[in-house]
Amino acid sequence: MNTMLTVFLKEVRENLRDRRTLGSALLFGPLIGPFIFALMMNTVITRELNKADQPLRIPVIGAQYAPNLVDALKQEGLVPLPAVANPQAVVRDQDADVVLRIPSDFGKAWRNGETSQVEMIYDSSQRETGGSIDRLRGMLESYGRHEGAMRLVARGLSPTMMAPVSVADRDQSTPQSRAGQMFSILPYFFVLAVFIGGMYLAIDLTAGERERQSLEPLFANPVPRWKFLLGKLGAICVFSLASLLISIIGYGLCGKAIPTEKLGMAMNLGLPFAMQVLLIMLPLVILIAALQTLVAAFAKSYREAQSYLSMLMMVPAIPTFLLSVLPVKVASWMFMVPLLGQQVGITQLLRGEPLSAMQVSVCVASGLVVAVLATVATAAVYRSERLAISA
């Protein structure tokens, strides 16, 4: 126990003196998540607020041919902008979301009771234009329905004849669950905080020590190698845990700073959220430290370890990616798979749904089992003869 503590304390002390390690472990790693979270929340809030009727500014070509239509649209919140010469180019250059073109024979067709055609010119591959296009189409269709009904009434027919089926939308989503899709990327940032928090230590304590030729004299001491390993793993865990804590605090501060209640969202990133995230992430702290050390032990140099670990960093992104692309229903077995369990668990917490005691314990227990296996595997590599030989 004593020698493990000696190794642990020395590694912590030495790395506290390294600015690069501190910078990445305690600033960059943990805070990138909350930063991106704040950006996303900002987007969500802007989007939700935009749903409230804001004037829709759209260039209208040929407004003079349909003054009544334009007046009606104005009442719905359209602000007609002056006509443009080349609507296709305007839309392609994203100078306008959509352009409305009214043909010169609009009035003639109208008077003859024929269908008058108006054109909406837009580019549906531009993501942000969707809202404007839908709103304009809605306005036009509701004007059309209204005028159609008037025509029927004028001929003594009931307007309901034209609408045998009517559809009423009952959307069960909340602003929070709508944002949930977006939040599915956030658990990865917790994993990232843990990963980056321990990465430089993991490289330094195995590949780095060997490259600097200090591993051989170290192993000449009368201490079994697994004790060195556990001391070193402890130091890595402390750094990644610190990184995780800073990250969680960062989210908490973000949660306070963003006026989510304005949108009717209950983003609770307070203490209960923090504690649950911490709890289910704990096994990952150990697992990642062991995996990083395992990979670093195979690398011949610091640089090689660094490139291997950068690749390893992509692995936790896989469940995040799959869950956000595939329409998978969350099943209880998922909590048994390390990384995936944390992913679905934290997503659930972010959606404002608490985790059951069963879910938490399954997630933690399975994580710990895999973490112990990874540690045993790393210890086996640590026993190998060639680990210590630098030249």
Add this chain to the structure above:
Amino acid sequence: MIEVKDLYKHFGDVKAVDGVSFVARDGEITGLLGPNGAGKTTTLRMLYTLMNPDRGQVLVDGIDAARDAQAVRRQLGVLPDARGLYKRLSARENIDYFARLQGMDDALINTRREQLIKALEMEDIADRRAEGFSQGQRVKTAIARALVHDPKNVILDEPTNGLDVMATRGLRQFMRRLKDEGRCVLFSSHIMQEVAALCDRIIVIAHGRVVADETPDALRAQTGQVNLEDAFVKIIGSDEGLAA
């Protein structure tokens, strides 16, 4: 006392150590001389249990390295070929780390550390961080941390490698002192002068085998050469990889 009996170590087809036996006695300096690649470092690595021999036995003060590697390591002070320090720790902190790993208590660490700092004349660098140490300062620190637990047996792998004349002289004096304290000092070198100047006993290794194991005088007599350098060349069969 270090006893090596019929040691073998192969790496694939390369017979790095191919049947090495010798004894290094207490109160003597034993030199392991051989050209580069003769198997000196591999032999020493098996002595301090970093590597396991394919065959053969290592006894340190009668303890079998294969049976109780930890006990053997406790009896040894080792300056390996790799002598990296922890750059962000001072010389004192580097020494203390190894002392704690040896299981020493703080009071003992203090006395031993200061003794060594004085003996190795490294007071001026003791509290400096090891980053930017000269080669000589690095070796001194590495020796101090290797000997902090007062080991009876001292193994030094090419200790004067990369040192300037003054530092080399200082180190030789220090090695004589270790001998006078009754320790068993075993060191490797490819520099004949050094071995000739220091050793009570010379073990010449070539191609993984011991080709001579004598006192310097006996070596001269055996080969019929007055000059040690000529004696070595005659024993090894070529002067490849040796430095005067």
